[in-house]
Amino acid sequence: MTVRIENQTGFFITQNGEEIRLCPDVTIITDGAKAMSAVDIDGQRIYITEAEADALTVAGAVDGRRHLKATDSDSVI
Numbered sequence: 001m002t003v004r005i006e007n008q009t010g011f012f013i014t015q016n017g018e019e020i021r022l023c024p025d026v027t028i029i030t031d032g033a034k035a036m037s038a039v040d041i042d043g044q045r046i047y048i049t050e051a052e053a054d055a056l057t058v059a060g061a062v063d064g065r066r067h068l069k070a071t072d073s074d075s076v077i
Contacts, residue, residue: 003048003052003055003056005055005056005058005059008059008060009021009022009059010022010026010055010056010059010061012039012041012046020041022039022041022056022061026039026041026056026061026062027039027040027061027062027064028048028053028056028057028061028062028063028064028065029064029065030064030065030066030068031045031047032066032068034047035068036048037049037050037052037053037065039056039061053065
């Protein structure tokens with residue numbers, strides 16, 4: 001999916017070209033199992049890139065993301 005920001009409103013463009021308009025009060029979350037940012041819209045979880053998440057927060061979305069910490073000893077973190 002693609003995210004487009006226009007006049008402080010976010011739009012998701014689906015694979016079939018449908019456009020979903022979001023209110024500025026959408027909340028971006030972190031899906032810990034997938035280690036990805038996402039937005040829940042009408043019961044559907046849409047995964048987005050960090051750049052898209054940042055753009056949505058600038059447009060007024062609530063940033064509900066949380067930092068994940070790697071616990072594997074092979075991690076570079």
